[in-house]
Amino acid sequence: MILGYPISLLTIIYIGLVTFALVAFQMLVGMRIIKFKGRLHMKVHRRGAWVLVAIGAVHGMLALVAYNGWRILS
Numbered sequence: 012m013i014l015g016y017p018i019s020l021l022t023i024i025y026i027g028l029v030t031f032a033l034v035a036f037q038m039l040v041g042m043r044i045i046k047f048k049g050r051l052h053m054k055v056h057r058r059g060a061w062v063l064v065a066i067g068a069v070h071g072m073l074a075l076v077a078y079n080g081w082r083i084l085s
Contacts (some may be wrong), residue, residue: 014084018077026070033063 012018039045040056047055076083 012082013073013076018073020077023070023074023077026066026073030063030066030070033059033066037063 036045037056037059040047040052040059043052046052075081
C-alpha cells in the first residue's frame, strides 16, 4: 500500500505493458523504422529513454511493494 492506495497485480501488469510498448517504440526509433529528421530524432530517442527508465523504476518499486507487503506512508 502506497499513500493509502493498494497495489494490485493488475496495476503492475498495466505498467509492465506500457513499459514494453515504450521499449518497442525505442527500438523502432533507433532502427529508423519510425523516422524523425535531424536533431529531432535524437531528442525523441533520448527523452523516450528517460521516460522508459522512470516508468521501469516505478514498475519495479510497485512490484517490490506488492511482493513484500510493505506499507509506505499509509
